[in-house]
Every structure is written in structure tokens, then in C-alpha cells.
Amino acid sequence: xxxxxxxxxxxxxxxxxxxxxxxxxxxxxxxxxxxxxxxxxxxxxxxxxxxxxxxxxxxxxxxxxxxxxxxxxxxxxxxxxxxxxxxxxxxxxxxxxxxxxxxxxxxxxxxxxxxxxxxxxxxxxxxxxxxxxxxxxxxxxxxxxxxxxxxxxxxxxxxxxxxxxxxxxxxxxxxxxxxxxxxxxxxxxxxxxxxxxxxxxxxxxxxxxxxxxxxxxxxxxxxxxxxxxxxxxxxxxxxxxxxxxxxxxxxxxxxxxxxxxxxxxxxxxxxxxxxxxxxxxxxxxxxxxxxxxxxxxxxxxxxxxxxxxxxxxxxxxxxxxxxxxxxxxxxxxxxxxxxxxxxxxxxxxxxxxxxxxxxxxxxxxxxxxxxxxxxxxxxxxxxxxxxxxxxxxxxxxxxxxxxxxxxxxxxxxxxxxxxxxxxxxxxxxxxxxxxxxxxxxxxxxxxxxxxxxxxxxx
Ligand SMILES: Cc1cc2nc3c(=O)[nH]c(=O)nc-3n(C[C@H](O)[C@H](O)[C@H](O)COP(=O)(O)OP(=O)(O)OC[C@H]3O[C@@H](n4cnc5c(N)ncnc54)[C@H](O)[C@@H]3O)c2cc1C
Ligand SMILES: NC(=O)c1ccc[n+]([C@@H]2O[C@H](COP(=O)([O-])OP(=O)(O)OC[C@H]3O[C@@H](n4cnc5c(N)ncnc54)[C@H](O)[C@@H]3O)[C@@H](O)[C@H]2O)c1
Numbered sequence: 184x185x186x187x188x189x190x191x192x193x194x195x196x197x198x199x200x201x202x203x204x205x206x207x208x209x210x211x212x213x214x215x216x217x218x219x220x221x222x223x224x225x226x227x228x229x230x231x232x233x234x235x236x237x238x239x240x241x242x243x244x245x246x247x248x249x250x251x252x253x254x255x256x257x258x259x260x261x262x263x264x265x266x267x268x269x270x271x272x273x274x275x276x277x278x279x280x281x282x283x284x285x286x287x288x289x290x291x292x293x294x295x296x297x298x299x300x301x302x303x304x305x306x307x308x309x310x311x312x313x314x315x316x317x318x319x320x321x322x323x324x325x326x327x328x329x330x331x332x333x334x335x336x337x338x339x340x341x342x343x344x345x346x347x348x349x350x351x352x353x354x355x356x357x358x359x360x361x362x363x364x365x366x367x368x369x370x371x372x373x374x375x376x377x378x379x380x381x382x383x384x385x386x387x388x389x390x391x392x393x394x395x396x397x398x399x400x401x402x403x404x405x406x407x408x409x410x411x412x413x414x415x416x417x418x419x420x421x422x423x424x425x426x427x428x429x430x431x432x433x434x435x436x437x438x439x440x441x442x443x444x445x446x447x448x449x450x451x452x453x454x455x456x457x458x459x460x461x462x463x464x465x466x467x468x469x470x471x472x473x474x475x476x477x478x479x480x481x482x483x484x485x486x487x488x489x490x491x492x493x494x495x496x497x498x499x500x501x502x503x504x505x506x507x508x509x510x511x512x513x514x515x516x517x518x519x520x521x522x523x524x525x526x527x528x529x530x531x532x533x534x535x536x537x538x539x540x541x542x543x544x545x546x547x548x549x550x551x552x553x554x555x556x557x558x559x560x561x562x563x564x565x566x567x568x569x570x571x572x573x574x575x576x577x578x579x580x581x582x583x584x585x586x587x588x589x590x591x592x593x594x595x596x597x598x599x600x601x602x603x604x605x606x607x608x609x610x611x612x613x614x615x616x617x618x619x620x621x622x623x624x625x626x627x628x629x630x631x632x633x634x635x636x637x638x639x640x641x
Contacts, residue, residue, distance in 0.1 A: 185210075185295075186210050186211060186212040186273070186294075186296075187204065187209035187210050187211065187298065187492065188200070188201075188204045188209055188210075188211045188212070188298045188299070188300065188488060188491060188492065189211075189212050189214065189279075189287060189294060189296040189298070189299045189300075190204070190211055190212070190213040190214070190299075190300045190302060190488075191214050191215075191279045191287070191299065191300070191301050191302060191303060191435075192213075192214075192215055192221065192301065192302035192303045192304055192468070192470070193213055193214075193215030193217065193218070193219035193220070193221055193274065194215075194220065194221020194222055194223060194302060194304045194468060194469075194480065195221060195222075195223050195468060195477045195480035195481050195484065196300075196302035196304070196467040196468025196469070196470075196480035196481065196483055196484040196487075197213055197215060197219075197221070197300070197302035197467075197468070197484065198213075198219060198220075198221075198262060198267075198481075198484065199467075199480070199481040199482070199483075199484030199485050199488075200300040200302060200467055200484035200485070200487055200488045201213045201267070201272045201484075201488075202270065202272070203484065203485045203488040203489060204272075204488050204492065205270060205271045205272060207488070207489070207492055207493075209492055210271070210273075211272055211273070211488075212273050212274075212275060212294070213267070213272055213273070213274050213275070214274075214275045214276075214277060214278075214279045214287070214289050214294075215274065215275075215276060216276065216277060216278040216279075218259060218263065219259075219262045219263060219264065219267060219274060220258065220259050220262050220263075221304055222304055222305070222469070223477040223480075224255060224258050224259050224262070225255060225259070226323050226324050226327065227323065227477070228477055229251075229254055229255055229258050230251045230254070230255055230327040231323070231327075231344070231347055231348065231351075231510070232510055233247075233250050233251045233254040233255075234247050234248070234250075234251055234327070234348075234351050235347060235350075235351045235510055236250075237250050237251075237351075238350070238351040238352075238354035238355050239354065239512065241354075243355070244329075244331070244332035244355040244356070245330070245331075247351075247355060248327070248329065248330065251327055255327075264276075275289055277289040277290040278290070278434070279294075279435070280434060280435060280436040281435060281436035281437065281439045281440035281442075282436060282439055283439055283440070284439075284440045284441050284460050284461045284463075284464065285297060287299070287436075297463050298463045298464075298465075298491040298492065299440075299463065299464045299465070299491070300465050300466070300467055300484065300487045300488055300491060301435070301442070301450060301458070301464065301465070301466040301467070301470060302466070302467045302468045302470060302480070302484060302487075303430075303431040303432065303435060303468075303470045304430075304431050304468055304469045304470055305428035305429060305430050305431060305469035305470065305475065306324070306428065306429055306431050307322035307323060307324060307424060307425070307428060307429075308426055308427045308428055308429040309322075309424060309426075310339065310396075310397075310424070310426050312396075312397050312398070312399065312400050313398065313399045313400070314399050314400040314401050314402075315397075315400045315422075315424075317400070317401075317402050318400050318402050318407050318422055319402075319421075320400075320407075320421070320422045320423070320424050321421055321422065321423045321424070322423070322424050322425075323344060323348075323425065326348065326423055332352070332355050332356060332357055333352075333357055333419075333420040333421040334357065334358060334420050335357065335358045335359075335360075335418070335419040335420045335421070336349075336352050336357045336358070336359050336360075336419060336420070336421050336422075336423060337359075337360045337361075337362060337407070337409055337417050337419035337421070337422045337423070338352075338359060338360070338361045338362065338422075338423045338425055339362050339397060339409075339422060339423065339424050339425060339426055340361075340362075340363065340364075340424070340425035340426035340427065341361045341362070341363030341365075341367075341368040341369065341370075341391065341393065342363075342369065342370070342371070342425065342426075342427065343369070343509050344425040345361055345363070345423075345425040345426075346361070346368055346369060346380065346384075346509060346511050347509060347510050347511055348423060348425065349361045349384070349389055350384065350387065350389065350511050350512065353384075353387055353388060353389045354387070358388075358390075359389045359390070360389075360390040360391075360392065360417050360419065361384070361389060361390070361391045361392070362392045362395060362396075362397060362409065362417065363391070363392070363393045363394075363395075364394070364395065364396040364426075365393065365394070366393055366394045367381070367393055368380055368381050368384070368391060368393065369509065369515060372509070372515055372517060372521065372577070373515075373517070373521045373522060373523070373556070373577040373579075374523065374639060375554065375556075375577075375579075376515045376577060376579045379513065379552050379553055379554070379579050380511055380513070380515065380579075382552065383511075383512065383513065383552060392414070392417070395411050395413070395414060396411070397409040397410065397411060397417075398410055398411055398412045400422065405420075406418060406419070406420060407419050407420065407421065407422050409422065428469060428475060429447075429448055430444075430447070430448045430449045430450065430469060430470045430471075430472055431469075431470060432444055432448060432450060432470065437450070440458075440460050440464060441458075441459060441460040441461060441464075442458045442459060442460045442464060442466075443458070443459040445472065447472055448472075449470065449471055449472025449473075450466040450470050450471055450472075452465070452466050452471050452473070454499040454500060454501070455486070455490050455497045455498065455499055455500075456471065456483055456486055456487045456490060456500055457490065457497075463491060465487035465488075465490060465491050466487065467480065467483035467484045467486070467487040468480035468483055468484065471483065473500065473502050474502040474505050476505060476507055478505065478506075479502065479505045482500065482505070483500055486498045486499070486500050503519065503520075504518070504519070504591070504594060504595060505518075506518035506587050506588065506590075506591045508583065508584035508587065510584065512581065513539075513550065513552055513553045513579050513580050513581055513583060514578075514579070514580065514581065514582070514583040514584045515577075515579050515583065516576075516577070516578045516579070516583035516584050516586065516587035517575070517576070517577050517578075517587070518575045518576060518587055518590050518591045518594060519558065519573075519574045519575015519576065519590075519594055520558065520574060520575055521575075521577055522534055522556055522558065522577070522636050522637065522638075523638050523639060525558050525574060525575075525636045526636040526637055526638035526641070527638060529560055529574065529636070530635070530636065531560075531561055531635065532558050532559060532560045532561070532571075532574060532635070532636045533558070533559055533567065533571060533624065533633040533634060533635055533636065534556055534557065534558045534559075534633055534634060534635070534636045535555070535556070535557045535559075535600075535620040535621060535622075535623035535624060535631070535633040536554060536555070536556050536620070536623075536631065536633075536634075537554060537555045537556075537616060537619055537620040537623070537631070538551075538553075538554045539551045539552060539553040539554055539555075539579075539580045539616065541619070542580075542613065542615065542616040542619065543610070543611045543615070544611040544612060544613050544615065544616075545580060545581070545613065545616070547611060548581060550580070550581045552579075552580075553578070553579035553580035553581070553583065554577075554578075554579055554580075555576065555577075555578050555580075555586075555616045555617060555619075555620040556576060556577045556578075556620075557573065557575075557576045557590065557600065557603075557617070557620050557621055557624075557633075558573075558574045558575050558576065558636060559571030559572060559573055559574060559599070559600045559624060559633070560572050560574045562599070567624070568599075569599035569600070569601040569602075570599050570600030570601040570604065570621065570624035570625060571599060571600055571624060572597055572598070572599055572600075573590060573593040573594050573598050573599065573600055573603070574594065575590065575594055576590040576617075578590075578616075578617075580613065580616070581613065582613040582614075585613070585614075586613060586614055586616065586617055589603070589614065589617050590603075590617065600621045600624040601621075601624070601625065603617055603618060603621035604618060604621040604622040604624065604625060606618065
């Protein structure tokens with residue numbers, strides 16, 4: 184049978200690409216060298232969030248890992264080959280290699296392909312630290328296979344993965360040290376969010392070393408030691424490497440397909456997710472290096488398929504509208520620009536600031552660390568009338584990951600902040616924080632006022 188679309192990769196992006204093809208009445212073939220579901224289901228979101236929930240509930244580590252295996256199996260069952268066949272998606276297990284822009288080979292079988300979505304994902308990046316290869320270090324590919332909690336754990340990298348897993352392991356009872364090369368945890372996020380998280384880590388007994396990179400790793404009688412060019416070494420039982428991800432493109436035969444890659448290894452795409460090949464080959468998900476999140480991979484998969492199959496106007500992928508949540512406690516949630524970014528690009532934007540210590544539900548829950556920052560832009564002709572157009576927000580707090588979606592919707596629909604302030608929110612939910620913060624854009628409400636955005640240099 185001739186297929187209308189070849190999808191390479193069975194992760195979030197590949198699944199969305201194939202499902203969109205079916206929805207458009209096309210016949211997709213999905214080639215994947217791992218089980219459908221990819222990183223998110225097996226080594227990413229699902230196991231990490233299950234472990235985080237178990238740690239927060241005070242489960243022991245063995246129970247946490249058992250829950251991880253159960254959650255992974257349950258979700259994987261909804262997207263395995265049998266389930267996908269029922270949806271009209273044929274799955275071929277194997278590794279795809281381009282032989283030409285119109286041909287890919289899978290386990291000796293040559294497939295003709297006029298339209299392709301490449302969705303081969305990413306893998307843990309391993310930093311060039313002397314001696315690291317001699318350690319039995321962990322990555323997110325192996326950490327969820329642990330059966331016993333290490334007594335001591337050093338986490339290399341204080342980004343999303345490092346912070347989420349450091350806190351979960353510490354809550355299970357491990358002695359955790361996070362080593363972050365930049366000056367603060369979560370260096371890509373709002374600076375105050377980093378400070379709030381660093382304070383919470385300190386209160387929970389997690390050691391944080393920032394502004395340092397390990398220069399050498401040593402294995403000594405079953406224990407590990409990380410050494411630095413300055414400062415004390417870290418003695419530990421296991422090391423978890425979480426210093427970023429590398430796109431998976433090796434061995435794909437991209438040159439034969441005429442597909443170029445960026446310096447960081449990501450497949451080069453335009454905003455329509457078209458590659459540099461002759462027309463018809465698109466890329467989606469982590470392999471594009473655009474926005475390394477499941478929901479972004481899903482959206483890219485849909486857009487890539489739509490653009491590959493449809494004639495006429497093509498859809499664009501805009502990373503700036505994608506919300507993100509780091510599932511630490513407190514959660515760190517972002518959509519649109521941070522205050523620092525807005526100050527650079529939109530210096531007459533205004534920002535409302537509300538500490539969680541002024542939110543009744545946060546007080547009732549005894550968790551008042553965190554804040555809401557809502558950023559609004561002046562509107563053409565109307566200026567700040569109606570409070571200005573919602574540009575985005577940073578929310579740090581226990582339910583920040585849920586609250587951010589009200590702002591994502593407001594941004595997406597071009598809403599002005601007045602709508603958020605005028606919408607009655609049920610008391611005493613955490614979401615009242617959004618209404619309370621939005622009210623700062625209006626003089627008729629008492630209390631705090633929104634102010635111009637500031638960069639750290641101001
Ligand atoms: C620990 C961790 C926690 C995370 N938590 C979150 C979270 O909470 N929220 C969130 O939004 N994101 C999270 N992410 C990120 C999210 O998991 C990824 O952005 C998402 O899974 C990317 O999907 P993808 O389809 O691009 O790639 P993948 O899921 O990696 O899929 C790629 C697929 O391609 C296949 N493949 C590769 N090469 C070939 C080839 N040559 N031929 C055939 N098949 C091939 C692989 O087998 C794989 O199935 C997390 C990631 C990690 C590691
Ligand atoms: N909740 C979520 O949505 C979620 C959770 C986990 C991962 N992810 C996705 O996965 C991606 C990868 O996560 P990640 O945490 O690996 O990457 P990251 O880019 O978020 O963080 C990596 C951190 O490692 C630091 N670093 C780099 N080299 C170092 C070294 N040699 N020593 C010490 N620190 C070093 C960097 O400065 C950075 O802060 C994220 O960008 C995110 O998109 C998302």
C-alpha cells in the first residue's frame with residue numbers, strides 16, 4: 184500500500200503528526216525504533232511527574248518507582264501499535280535512513296516518500312568532563328530504572344530536569360547536591376523565580392553550588408567524587424547528568440535528503456517547519472531545537488503534517504506562545520516574555536506584581552513563597568485603556584502550573600487585563616491571585632499599582 188505521509192519517530196511529535204494525517208483523510212506510516220510514546224511516556228514527563236507526586240505524598244522510594252512503572256505502562260497502553268492500528272496508523276519498528284530526498288530505508292526495506300515528517304527527538308547531552316565516562320552515571324534514560332534510593336546524589340545541571348529530580352530525590356531522603364554552571368538555578372527563567380526556588384531548596388536541605396562546572400570526575404571504591412577548578416569537591420554515591428539535550432540526527436542520512444542541521448545539531452526549519460530539502464520534508468518536536476516540551480512537540484507535529492499535506496496557506500509555529508511549567512515545589516510557570524525580556528523588547532510594557540503572601544489561599548495552605556507577575560503591553564491607539572493587552576506572566580507558587588493557562592488564553596485571544604480583573608474568580612482558590620494581580624492595572628482598585636517593566640540593569 185502506498186502511504187501519503189512517512190513519519191519518522193514515534194514520540195509526541197510523531198504521534199501528533201500521524202494522528203493529524205488520519206484526521207485529514209490521509210494514510211500515514213510511522214517508523215520508530217523505540218516504542219510509540221517516546222521520551223515523554225517512558226523517560227520524560229510521565230515517569231518524572233509520577234515520581235514527583237509520590238515524593239510529595241511522602242511515599243517511600245520503592246513505592247514511588249512502582250507507581251512510575253504502573254503509570255508508564257498504563258499510558259503506553261493507550262498509544263501502542265495495537266491502539267494505533269485501531270486509529271488507522273500503521274507502525275513499522277526500525278531505524279529509518281534517508282537514501283535520497285524521496286527514499287528512506289528501514290531494515291533493508293526501501294520506502295518511497297514524497298512527504299515526510301522527521302520527529303526523531305532528543306537525547307541527554309553528556310558534558311566533556313574528564314573521568315565522567317568511568318563513572319556509572321545516571322541520565323533520564325536510566326534514572327527511573329533505579330530500584331533503590333542512592334544515599335547521596337549529585338545532580339549536574341540546575342535546569343528543568345535537574346531541579347525537578349533533585350527535589351524529588353531529596354524528599355525521598357537522599358542527600359542531594361545540585362551543581363549548576365551558571366550563576367543561578369533555572370538560568371533561563373525569571374531571576375526572582377530562581378531566588379524563590381533556591382530558598383526552598385535550602386529549607387529542604389538541598390545543597391546548591393552555582394557558577395561552577397565539574398572539571399574532573401573520579402570513581403573511588405564504589406563512590407564518586409566531582410572535582411572543580413576551585414572550591415571543595417563533592418563526594419557522592421551517584422551522579423545524575425542533566426545538562427541539556429542533544430537532537431537525535433546521527434545516522435539518519437540527512438545529507439542524502441538535502442536536510443541541513445544547525446550548529447547545535449538541530450534540524451534547520453523555517454517557521455512553517457519545512458526543512459532545507461526539496462519541498463515535502465518537514466521536522467517537528469525536540470529535533471528542531473525550537474521548544475523542548477511535549478505540548479510544543481504535539482503542536483509542531485500537527486503543523487508539520489498540515490503543511491506537508493495541504494496546498495495553499497501554510498501554518499506557522501510560534502514558540503513565544505507556548506506556556507511552560509517546571510514541576511518543582513513551588514511550581515515555576517511562564518508564558519510570553521519574562522520581565523527581563525519584556526524590558527528589552529517592549530520597554531513601555533507594564534507589570535503587575537503580587538506576592539503569594541497576599542493571596543488568602545496561599546496563606547491558608549501555609550505556602551506563601553512565590554508571586555504573580557502579569558505583563559501587559561500598550562495597545563495601538565488605545566494605549567493602556569482597559570489595562571493594556573496581556574503579553575504574558577511568570578507565576579511561582581504551589582498551583583502555578585494550573586494558573587498560567589488563564590494567562591495563556593488571555594494572550595492567545597489578545598485580551599486586555601481588565602477582563603481578567605473583572606472576571607469573578609471563586610474564593611478562596613489560588614486562581615484569585617490572577618484577578619488580584621490584574622486589578623493593579625486600574626486606578627479604581629486600591630493597593631498596589633502596575634509599574635513599567637525593568638531589566639536587571641535598571
Ligand atoms: C526527565 C524529563 C522530563 C520532562 N518533563 C516534561 C514535562 O513535564 N512537560 C513537557 O512538556 N515536556 C517535558 N519533557 C520534554 C518532553 O519529554 C519532550 O519535549 C518530548 O517528549 C519530545 O517529543 P519528540 O516527539 O520530539 O521526541 P521523542 O519523544 O524523543 O521521540 C522521538 C522518537 O523517534 C524515534 N527515533 C529516533 N531516531 C529514529 C530513526 N532514525 N528512525 C526511527 N525512529 C527514530 C525514537 O525511538 C523516539 O521514539 C521532559 C523531558 C525529560 C527528559
Ligand atoms: N517541566 C517541563 O516542562 C520539563 C521538565 C524537564 C525537562 N524539560 C525539557 O527538557 C529540556 C532539557 O532539560 P535539562 O534540564 O536537561 O536542560 P536545561 O537546558 O533546562 O538545563 C540544563 C542546565 O545545565 C547547566 N549546565 C550545562 N553544562 C553544565 C555543566 N557542565 N555543569 C553544570 N551545569 C551545567 C545549564 O546552565 C542549564 O542550567 C528542557 O529545556 C525542557 O525543555 C521540560
